[in-house]
Amino acid sequence: MCTYRTEIIETKGSGKGTLAWTTVDEATVYFDHPVHAPFAHSINIDFRNTALTNGERIALELEPKSALKMAQTILQLLKDTPIEITELDNVIA
Amino acid sequence: MPYDAILSETVTISGHNGDNLEAYLSRPLDATLRGGVVLIHHIPGYDRQTKEMARRFATEGYIALVPNLYHREAPGQSPDDAAATARNLGGVPDERLVGDVKGAADYIKNLSNSNQKVGVIGHCSGGRQTFLAACSLPLQAAVDCYGAFVVKSPPEGAPFTFTSLIHLTPQLSCPLLGLFGKEDSFPSPEEIEELDAELTRLGKEHEFHSYEGAGHAFFAADRPSYRPEAAVDGWGKIFTFFAKHLS
Structure with missing residues (x-):
């Protein structure tokens, strides 16, 4: 099925595309058919730099269990790192 | 031995608001008058798989034309990047889709071997857009392959501008063939039943087939959703339907 479910979030960071590193200030997150992954x-x-208009993106297609593991790992890392470094409180892993 | 040749090429057509659009044209090369098929690509874009389908229609004797619905937002981008860009911008507006399909149909009719009959077909999002086009333009045949959000609107929170199309059903201009999977949720079997009932109530010519053991995208030969029995039977039904209405 096509879920069409799409979330767009602002991000602050960088990513490496096919040619070079770039600022990524937006991420589109969606659960739908992948183009390449065999699921x-x-x-x-x-991940995108919205200042670029050539369609360049840093793309990931993760099988749902892998995506969940990735999300849990990120949350755990943020929870375990001292608040003085992350500047985040109340991280629930 | 009959002459057996097709030509496939990228052309420029005039779409909604007169915008120049990239399009993929595939057609038999003989002088016989032919029916035309506007092939609406799915959400993943103006891709290799859709162009393969266009060539298949040409080998079966139709003039097939695929407008690149993402050409405005993403000229020259690879199909998957263009699809991502279009998704990020909220998808293809319905009004623009209708204008682009009209432009494609007009292009076909202006070809010297057009018999002036044009059908439309689409899969997934293209299935919904097929229904939209067939309710908005004078066409001769339409094939909706598992188009979602014809009966129900997208879920709350989805950043898409489109809504259900059921209110347009009285305007359906041509016979409709619907091919669906019984294990699909978008559209669900209940939605198909509702659409079937509405078409029957309005006296609209239609023919629906729902395949056991098939879900969404059962025509997609290189995806795990592919179901060969449903796909082979479905292709047969498409060609029977177009032969009846586009000859």
Whole structure:
């Protein structure tokens, strides 16, 4: 099925595309059919520099269990790192 | 031995608001008058798989034309990047889609071997857009392959501008063939039943087939959703339907 479910979030960071590093200030996150990954559905993330208009993105297609593991790992890392470094409180992993 | 040749090429057509659009044209090369098929690409874009379908229609004797619906936002981008760009911008507006399909149909009719009959077909998002085009333009046949959001609107929070199309059903201009998977959720079997009932109530010529053991995208030969029995039977039904209405 096509879920069409799409979330767009602001990001602050950088990513490396096919040619070079670039600022990524937006991410599109969606659960839908992948283009390349051999699954019916995947969590797809497109990191983008919105100043670029050539369509360049840093794209990921993750099988849902991998996406969940990735999300949990990120949360755990943020939780375990001292607040003085992350400047985040109340991280729930 | 009959002459057996097709030509496939990228052309420029005039789409909605007169915008120049890239399009993929595939057609038999003989002088026989032919029916035309506007092939609406799916959400993943103006891709290799859609162009393969266009060539298949040409080998079956139709003039096939695929407008690149993402050409405005993403000229020259690879199909997957263009699809991502279009998704990020909220998808293709319905009004623009209708204008682009009209432009494609007009282009076909202006070809010297057009018989002036044009059908439309689409899969997934293209299935919904097929229904939209067939309710908005004078066409001779339409094939909706598992188009979602014809009966129901997208889920809350989805950043898409489109809504359901069921209110347009009285304007359906041509016979409709619908091919669906019984294991699909978008559209669900209940939605198909509702659309079937509405078409029947309005006296609209239609023919629906829902395949056991098939879900969404059962025509997609290089995806895990591919179901050969449903796809082979479905292709047969498409060609029977177009032969009846576009000859």
